[in-house]
Amino acid sequence: MQDGTGVNERTLIRKIAWRTLPLILLSYFVAVIDRGNISFAAATMNADLGFSETIYGFGASAFFLGYALFEVPSNLLLARFGARRWLARIMLTWGLISIATAFIRSPVQFYAMRFALGVAEAGFYPGVILYLTSWFPGAHRAWAISRFYVALPLSFIVMGSLAAPLLAMDGLAGMQGWQWLLIMEGLPSVVLAAVLLLALPDRPETARWLNAAERAWLGDALAVETAAAGDHGHSLLRALTNRYVLLLGMANACNFIAINAIVFSAPRLLAHDTGFGVAGVGQIVSASGVAIALGLLLVGTVAGQTVARTVAAYIGLVLLAGAGLVLLWLGGTGETSIGGYILFMAASQVAGMLPLAMVSRLILAADRAGGLAMANTISQSGAFVGPILWGVLADRTGSYHLGVALLIPMMAGSAAFAMLVRARSMQLP
Template sequence: MTTASLADAPAETEFAAATYRKVFWRLVPFLMLLYVIAYLDRVNVGFAKLQMSGDLGFSETVFGLGAGLFFIGYFLFEVPSNILLHKLGARVWIARIMVTWGVISACFWFVETAWQFYALRFLLGLAEAGFYPGIILYITYWFPSHQRARIIAVFMAAIPVSGIFGGPLSGWIMDAFNGVGGHAGWQWMFLLEAAPAVLLGVVVFFYLDDRVRDAKWLNDEEKAQIARDIAADHQGKTSEASFGAVVRDPRIWAMAFIYFCIVMGQYGLTFWLPTLVKGSGVQGNLMIGLISAIPFLVAVVVMILCGRSADRMRERRWHLIVPALIGAVGFVISATAGSPLIGIVALSAAAAGVLTCSPLFWSLPTAFISGAAAASGIAIVNSVGNLAGFVSPYAIGALRDATQSTAAGMYMLAGMLTIAAIAIYLTPAKLVNR
């Protein structure tokens, strides 16, 4: 968007700004807390690997396959889950998701064989399917397009926040509880970190409102303001297309391809970061957790600043291209780092780049779809993109087994982020800069 068109854009009134601040503080911190718990349950398997692989005799390939199978279950149930959320309401459906994934995560306590590990990872993906795209869809009910990059960036700051707190917490549990009651530290970690998901699932049912009209904490004028803004925002977007029409829309598949490339980098980082830190010479699970928090600390600052900048300038593409390329460079340097310090700096750049891409990406598809089309479109993009969550850890594990080095895997991730940057550049600016 040019400087002139930005100047012509209608200014947000003080009443509207106050209304959206009220909505922000009511919803976004709570949704962020839910995602912290969700992401912790998703990636604590990376810390479990530090003990679990040795205890159960899992190879790098076996562990990578098990970690990735989560996303096969996720893929299969993603679209129907998001459609059900749109029909049944976020309150009931998100509560269901959280309780079921908490129960399944706790069941990792009982894993003894590779096939049990595979089955539970697959079921965990089925249980969680629909949570993330459901929250993205839910945000579109409350905030217009020009505010969403910032809102989604704050919400997705839960990913690095879960790394900042979850890494040290997981490491501490594994060290402190190892051998308690005759059970391994990784078993206690799965059990203790599953409990918050079940408890918060119950809270969701009573705290969230399905739609703006149901919010008793908003007065009639505030509801009318949001309704007008959302209605204006929907003009010119695809909203009531059938599922078949959404599937045939080439823009959806272009978005899915871009997201696949971004997610390759995201899960390559989150699943293998503890192993990379340990390989640099850091000893002790707690210390590995503390060092692993550094890249996430850098990422949380960068992603929020970039989200604010993207909304202020109403520009999307370059706010994605630059972080993607920075992430690619970070992965390349981490593969050739000659010291732990250089490695952590490089991984911090990689984390800042790839994790910043994830929230800003969602301002692209939600700029041209809304309503029922958004429910299925967002789910398609997210489910296809998250297949990279299967491919990435499995491919890195296989490359590590074949080469006895993580360098090839890091080069692969850098290449995927570079491809994403090229694809984003080829996306017409007029389609997404709103």
């Protein structure tokens, strides 16, 4: 669609996407690998270091405690120093900490390194959403988020494929296979930090590849969106206590309780239900990545054009994820467990990218830095609880069966919180 300025909206959005999203996608890709590769390392790390399921669950959750505590200050610093420099800083520190985790020897060291990794990565995801709000008008934002969020399923595909060969390096240079896995998958973050610092465009005003007409069109489109929300100045307290920030944060917290309980134990859960080894389980995890990617491409295209559609898509997805958990809980056959796992992962992970897209359109532009970080902080509180609860239940009962059953109501709760946002979403374009 071309307006009086001679700017074709669709062409401009695609141009911006090609200039910004590939680097963001690659960065998020290595972020997910560095936070999640511990699930494959645990297959041998727990035995080598004598870690119980409870110890592992606390360690896996410690990441999200550090992440949540430093989410808001990190996003405010990003708004102050600029996305390019701050995102590069985040990547460098988390890459170094991920590598250092390979040398832990005790539960306390495990907890400390996972907490430090969360602190280092804090603010990355809401920071990226904040960054995208300065490049993509609201009608295109969910589409843009879905395109970089596809890094998440791609990381599952790569993790599932690389786990077995990296663990097979056991004994090389006197180190265990799980140590090699953490080191080799942490190195790309350090390298990519330098690339991000050099190549990521900071904001439209300084982008030389935008001409004057394109820059003016984008500025006008974003200004119209800001004016529609009203200009009340910046208030951190207002941002942190906004009703929609709290409701959508709680909706995603319920979702993330289930996601992280399953994700951080998936290799062992699937091995138990199917009898497969590391390579076979890796193929299942990779298959779930393909399913998530397909879901993202579909939902990002059709659900993000209005806020009401995005809310409806979120509710449907978390209920579908609940159905996947029911299949996983019923088990009985390897096929049922595999199908339930893939359905749950695809629906819940696609749903997980929608709340911040909604928050960015439901709150004032001046409040986005604090509001987006707060919504994600609440979400990550659920990510913190899930693995701990899961580990304790697994140690107490000797299986994952009860844990899966207790996750099912979480998805219904997630849908209920989102329903409370639906009335407001119907009033917005």
